[in-house]
Amino acid sequence: MKNKSSYERYQRQIILKGFGEAAQNALLQAKVLVIGAGGLGCPVLQYLTAAGIGCIGIVDDDVVSLSNLHRQVLFDTTDIGKPKVSAAAAKLSLMNPDTELREYQIRLTNSNCLDIFNEYDVVVDCTDNFSSRYMINDACVLKNKPFVYAAVSMFEGQVAVFNVSKDGKQNSGNYRDLFPVQPEQGEVLNCAEAGVLGVLPGIIGNIQASEVIKLITGTGDPLINQLFTYNTNDNRSFIFTYNQNQSASKMPLNEQEFHEMMYDLECVNNQQFEMDSEHFDAMLIQKNTLFIDVRELHELPAVTEFENVKIPLSELKQQMNALKEEQIVFFCQSGVRSLKAASMAAEHFGLGKRIYSLQGGIVSWKKIHEKQMS
Amino acid sequence: MNKQMNIMVFGQLEDITGAAIISIDQVTDTEQLLNVLFIRFPQLKEKKMLIAVDQKIIYENTVINNQSTVALLPPFSGG
Numbered sequence: 128m129k130n131k132s133s134y135e136r137y138q139r140q141i142i143l144k145g146f147g148e149a150a151q152n153a154l155l156q157a158k159v160l161v162i163g164a165g166g167l168g169c170p171v172l173q174y175l176t177a178a179g180i181g182c183i184g185i186v187d188d189d190v191v192s193l194s195n196l197h198r199q200v201l202f203d204t205t206d207i208g209k210p211k212v213s214a215a216a217a218k219l220s221l222m223n224p225d226t227e228l229r230e231y232q233i234r235l236t237n238s239n240c241l242d243i244f245n246e247y248d249v250v251v252d253c254t255d256n257f258s259s260r261y262m263i264n265d266a267c268v269l270k271n272k273p274f275v276y277a278a279v280s281m282f283e284g285q286v287a288v289f290n291v292s293k294d295g296k297q298n299s300g301n302y303r304d305l306f307p308v309q310p311e312q313g314e315v316l317n318c319a320e321a322g323v324l325g326v327l328p329g330i331i332g333n334i335q336a337s338e339v340i341k342l343i344t345g346t347g348d349p350l351i352n353q354l355f356t357y358n359t360n361d362n363r364s365f366i367f368t369y370n371q372n373q374s375a376s377k378m379p380l381n382e383q384e385f386h387e388m389m390y391d392l393e394c395v396n397n398q399q400f401e402m403d404s405e406h407f408d409a410m411l412i413q414k415n416t417l418f419i420d421v422r423e424l425h426e427l428p429a430v431t432e433f434e435n436v437k438i439p440l441s442e443l444k445q446q447m448n449a450l451k452e453e454q455i456v457f458f459c460q461s462g463v464r465s466l467k468a469a470s471m472a473a474e475h476f477g478l479g480k481r482i483y484s485l486q487g488g489i490v491s492w493k494k495i496h497e498k499q500m501s
Numbered sequence: 502m503n504k505q506m507n508i509m510v511f512g513q514l515e516d517i518t519g520a521a522i523i524s525i526d527q528v529t530d531t532e533q534l535l536n537v538l539f540i541r542f543p544q545l546k547e548k549k550m551l552i553a554v555d556q557k558i559i560y561e562n563t564v565i566n567n568q569s570t571v572a573l574l575p576p577f578s579g580g
Contacts, residue, residue, distance in 0.1 A: 167580045255580035278577035280512045285577050305558070306576045310549050316513060317578045328580070354558070356511065356574070361521075367574070369551075369558040 133225060137179050150344035151179060155225075157343045158182040158246060162235060162263060163253035164211040165189075166328030167277050167335060169201040171251055174336040176219045180343075182227040183219075184247060187211040188234040190445075197325040234441075235259060237386055240266045249339055250274040253332065255317055257309050258390040264289065264302040265379050265388065273342060276302060277335040280315075282324055282359045284331030288338050288349040299351045300371040307377055309390075327359055391467050400469035401486040402456070404495050410456055410483070417452035419443075420489075421459045421468045430458075430489055432496070440464045447475045458485035458492070503527060506565070508534075509572040517544045532562045534571065550575045 134141070137151050159180050161171055164187040175183055191199070191206040191214055199211075206214040212230040219228055233239065240262060244250060250272050252263050260278070267274040273291045277284060289301040334355065341347040352371065357364040379385040402410070410416055411433050418435040421443060438446050440459070455472055457465035462485060469484040476482070485492060503526040510518045525541070528534045531552055539546050551558050551574040554565060558574070565571060 163580050165580050253580050255578065257576070257578055260578075277580070279579040280577040283512055283577070305551060306549055308549065310576055310578075314548065315576060315578050321513060321579075323579055354574070358511075365556060365572070367551075367553050367556050367558050367572070370560065 133179075136223075136225075140178070145346055146344065150346060153344050154179045154340065155181045157248050158184070159249045159251060159339060159343075160184040160186065160243065160247040161251045161253055162186045162259065163255060164199075164201070164215045165195065165253060165255055166198040166279065166323065167253035167332040168211075169199045169215070170329050170332030171253055171336045171339070172215055172219055173201060173222070174333060175251075175339060176223045176226045176228075178336075178340055179223065180226055182229065182247075184229040184231060184243065185212045185215055186231040186233065186235055186243070187215075188232060188441075198323065198328050200329065235262065237262055237266075237388055237390060241270060241382060241385065244270045244272055247272065249342060251335065251339055252276045253335070257315070260302065261309050262388070262390040265385060268298070268301055268378065269382060269385055271298070273298075275335050275338045275342065277331050279323055279328050279331050281321055282327060284327055284334075284357050286331060286334050286338060286350060286355040286357075287353065288342060288351050291342070291349070291351050297371075300369060303378055304369055304371050305354060324359055330359070331357065389463075391470075400466060400473070400482055400484040401462070402483045403486050404492045407456065407458075407483075407485050407492065410454070413454065415452050416454040416456060417450060418456050418458065419450075419468070421457050421464050426460065428489065428493060440468055443468055443471060444475075447472065450480075452480075454481045454483070456483045456485065458489050460490055461488035462486050462491075463488075504567065506567065506569075506571070508538075509570065511573060512575045512577055514545070514548060514550060514573055514575050517542050517548070527567060528565055530562050530564050531559060531571075534565060538573075545573075548575060 140146055141148055141151050157180050159175055161168055161183060164185055189211050191202045191209050191211055193207055196202060201215050201218055210232050212232045216228045216230050244266050250267055252260060252274055254260055267290050274289050276289055277286045291299040338349050341349045354367045379388050420430055420435050420437045421440040423439045424437055457468040459465040465484040469482050472482045505524045506527045508523050510521055510523060515521050525537050528537055553572040554563050554569050
């Protein structure tokens with residue numbers, strides 16, 4: 128222990144039989160990445176910081192909103208509108224100034240996540256969607272990182288510890304051993320749609336934090352090759368066991384394949400939004416229709432052929448409520464980001480608007496029109 | 502009357518079955534179980550779910566005896 132005050136801070140757990148200074152030192156040296164600072168992330172961050180984890184990375188691209196506060200107890204009313212990562216780090220640094228906090232106010236994607244995972248010993252999945260969950264799973268398997276999973280729905284939660292190295296041999300099971308294929312969009316309702324009891328992610332997140340501590344300190348029996356479930360209604364909990372090696376089929380085999388995975392789109396029914404250039408042109412003369420360029424502001428070619436507004440994909444979520452038109456047509460360079468934008472808008476507006484994405488993007492649209500001109 | 506058995510239903514699958522515990526006529530294996538469930542609750546066919554027999558998640562047709570506890574587990578998305 129580096130000094131007396133740090134011994135005093137952790138004294139109550141150091142004196143635990145089977146824990147001691149060795150376990151505390153393991154926590155003080157550990158680097159943990161917490162993805163998602165929401166319902167699960169809040170208790171995980173609070174208890175891991177309090178427990179003396181040496182370095183915690185916090186990943187979240189969202190801002191605090193009023194509807195978060197019934198369960199995301201790290202935040203208060205004055206935090207509304209602030210980025211979650213900075214609001215969380217401000218509170219956590221007061222709780223334990225010895226923990227190094229790294230803020231990542233970004234959305235985790237398959238182009239940034241492998242580099243970030245390299246920096247950490249354990250990854251904690253506190254996300255609220257399947258595309259992130261499958262991406263985190265695959266990245267952890269590729270990078271050989273153990274990860275602690277939890278998810279909640281209404282009154283129930285699940286916790287599991289995945290991809291733990293066993294004596295340098297094959298790692299333990301992962302999320303794809305349970306559910307090999309991503310559910311389609313809308314197949315499983317999220318908390319915003321189905322609701323969640325405020326206290327539930329508190330309970331489940333604390334179990335998740337406890338699993339992280341057990342994993343780092345080598346104490347207890349973490350939920351390896353096991354799926355824990357808990358229901359607040361009847362207080363019943365179960366531990367299910369499962370077999371490994373169900374996961375192989377859909378798993379990217381190397382980093383190259385990982386980069387090419389379309390996690391965001393895997394669970395989207397693409398045809399629902401995509402429109403070819405001919406239909407796109409027909410839309411140009413329709414009333415009450417807004418064309419949105421979701422590329423970054425500096426991206427070329429510029430689009431002057433028709434009226435459009437520029438809302439980069441990263442800012443779309445914040446500006447969604449300002450979109451008043453009945454029909455919205457998204458476009459981007461190649462049609463990938465606009466499809467993502469369309470699925471975000473569809474999730475936001477439900478059946479309230481007709482939403483489209485230009486297939487092949489503006490580059491291909493311009494090519495077709497150049498041909499027609501010549 | 503045929504002998505009945507109980508099935509535990511987790512998460513949003515309950516919206517389809519209408520209850521967290523449902524009672525069906527005793528079946529002898531999980532293949533038969535799915536046939537019975539899909540007839541009674543056709544929407545279950547579209548759902549991704551795990552079947553557990555005696556708290557062990559199974560991947561192949563598995564024998565169910567009259568003492569077995571059977572559970573249906575969906576993936577959860579929330580966090």
